[in-house]
Amino acid sequence: MNQYSSSYQENLFYGASQLIIERAGALRKNMTPAEMRLWKFLKNKQILKLRFRRQHPIDIFIADFYCHQIILVVELDGEIHNNNETHEYxxxxxxxxxxxxxxxxxxxxxxxxENLEEVIFKLKEICTNLLR
Incomplete structure (x- = not known):
């Protein structure tokens, strides 16, 4: 974290606490199979030369993926997201x-x-629109 100035960190992490930043680091080590699969296509600026970060702290949240350049969060929802309580959250x-x-x-x-090509297509489309 020391490689960034404090104002850059504040902007990048939207004031996330040190605890949230540490939790994000732990989550990076335990990604789901779907997260790992999508990460292969997001890392190294493969989509429109945009840099995505995985398990990125934002305020009190940890986003699955985040692109600061276009201010985009990409979330992946597993089966737990199908119940009403989680859906409301x-x-x-x-x-x-x-x-x-x-x-x-x-x-x-x-x-x-099951359909990664369609996900990548939709993601590129959204990213293109946000770049405008």
Whole structure:
């Protein structure tokens, strides 16, 4: 973390606490199969030369993937996201992120595992629109 100035860190992490930053680091070591699969296509600026970060701290949240250049969060939803309580939490979380000026896109894990080409296509389309 010392490689960034404090104002850059504040902007990049939206004031995330040290605890959230540490939790994000732990999550990077335990990615789901869907996250690992999508990460292969997001890392190394493979999509429109945009840099994505994985398990990125934002305020009190940890986004699955984040691109600071276009202020985009990409979330992957597993089976747990199908229950009403989690769905409501996801909606509130998305609203909070959007309140910060962040665009949020969600994909289901099974979409990444079964139709990655379509996910990448949709993601490129959104990224292109946000670059305009």
């Amino acid at each position: 996801d909606e509130n979380r998305t609203s909070e992120l959007e309140r910060l000026g962040i665009t949020v896109i969600r994909f289901k894990n099974h979409e990444v595992m």
